[in-house]
Amino acid sequence: MSQTLSFNSFPSALAAPKRLVIASRESRLAMWQAEHVRDCLKKLYPECDVQILGMTTRGDQILDRALSKVGGKGLFVKELEAALEDGRADLAVHSLKDVPMVMPEGFDLACVMAREDARDAFVSNDYASLEDLPKGAIVGTSSLRRESVLRAKFPHLEIQPLRGNLDTRMSKLDRGEYQAIILAAAGLKRLGLESRIQALLPYDPYTPAAGQGALGIETLSKHPNIRQWLSPLNDLPTLYAVSAERMVSRQLGGSCEVPLAAHAVWDQSQMQIRSFVASVDGKAICLASGNAVVQSVAEAEALGLSVAKDLIAQGAANLIPNVNK
Numbered sequence: 001m002s003q004t005l006s007f008n009s010f011p012s013a014l015a016a017p018k019r020l021v022i023a024s025r026e027s028r029l030a031m032w033q034a035e036h037v038r039d040c041l042k043k044l045y046p047e048c049d050v051q052i053l054g055m056t057t058r059g060d061q062i063l064d065r066a067l068s069k070v071g072g073k074g075l076f077v078k079e080l081e082a083a084l085e086d087g088r089a090d091l092a093v094h095s096l097k098d099v100p101m102v103m104p105e106g107f108d109l110a111c112v113m114a115r116e117d118a119r120d121a122f123v124s125n126d127y128a129s130l131e132d133l134p135k136g137a138i139v140g141t142s143s144l145r146r147e148s149v150l151r152a153k154f155p156h157l158e159i160q161p162l163r164g165n166l167d168t169r170m171s172k173l174d175r176g177e178y179q180a181i182i183l184a185a186a187g188l189k190r191l192g193l194e195s196r197i198q199a200l201l202p203y204d205p206y207t208p209a210a211g212q213g214a215l216g217i218e219t220l221s222k223h224p225n226i227r228q229w230l231s232p233l234n235d236l237p238t239l240y241a242v243s244a245e246r247m248v249s250r251q252l253g254g255s256c257e258v259p260l261a262a263h264a265v266w267d268q269s270q271m272q273i274r275s276f277v278a279s280v281d282g283k284a285i286c287l288a289s290g291n292a293v294v295q296s297v298a299e300a301e302a303l304g305l306s307v308a309k310d311l312i313a314q315g316a317a318n319l320i321p322n323v324n325k
């Protein structure tokens with residue numbers, strides 16, 4: 001093992017925390033996630049005063065343009081990082097999918113919690129599956145990754161952008177603006193909207209984004225105690241899986257300006273990973289998968305690196321703007 005990590009154990013050398021403030025976005029999903037972390041911390045440290053500081057980010061405010069055009073994933077995390085930096089909060093809870101692949105100087109991804117269902121979900125009021133949609137039906141998604149698979153498999157469908165938080169997206173569907181929408185199953189399940197899922201999309205070909213369904217907790221690097229306090233919340237299978245996925249994405253530029261999917265599963269030392277890079281029209285695709293025994297974060301990252309190299313050898317970099325070829 002190249003790294004020593006402690007899991008599910010009380011960091012006994014350290015006194016329990018007295019007060020912890022969690023920075024969170026204010027969407028219903030973000031608050032559910034922050035409350036989940038608060039409840040886990042309260043269970044671990046019953047004496048600790050755990051508070052949630054809700055805030056609005058630029059990513060929540062800009063709803064009229066594609067995320068890929070206005071600055072990408074970082075838009076959802078910058079305000080939370082500012083709160084960590086000036087001491088208003090001790091930790092920030094994020095959907096790991098929204099956390100940039102390279103952490104900014106001074107910040108750490110201190111903890112990765114157990115993953116929800118990582119699949120994409122088909123949501124519709126009138127149709128049971130993608131296969132049932134008629135020619136010209138409008139499907140809502142702003143994810144270039146989802147769009148590329150849909151356009152490759154169902155060229156007769158019309159893909160339209162869909163932004164906003166989960167409740168906004170669901171109400172746009174319910175108002176009839178779309179015949180169907182594609183969302184991460186994890187968010188729907190967390191908000192008690194599982195019954196709205198018509199079909200869970202299989203990992204092949206609907207491979208999710210790196211980190212989808214997992215929660216990440218960010219802290220300042222200069223506060224190692226907080227990392228220690230959070231360490232019992234880490235989930236090892238999830239940590240290994242997302243370490244491989246995030247390595248693939250990092251090697252390929254880590255932006256959401258390109259259709260990029262990476263999904264790994266770790267079970268009893270065996271890791272499997274599947275990844276693709278595609279053109280938005282779905283006409284070009286590089287696909288790679290891998291298998292390895294993984295018993296450390298470093299080994300997970302090594303598998304991710306080999307998958308990224310495989311994709312690059314197939315010409316994936318030609319599909320990606322600004323990546324080192």
Ligand SMILES: NCc1[nH]cc(CCC(=O)O)c1CC(=O)O
Pocket residue numbers: 095096097098182183184186187211212213214215
């Ligand atoms: N890109 C936005 C985003 N970030 C995290 C989730 C859902 C929850 C998750 O994947 O953890 C979503 C919505 C979606 O993709 O439908």
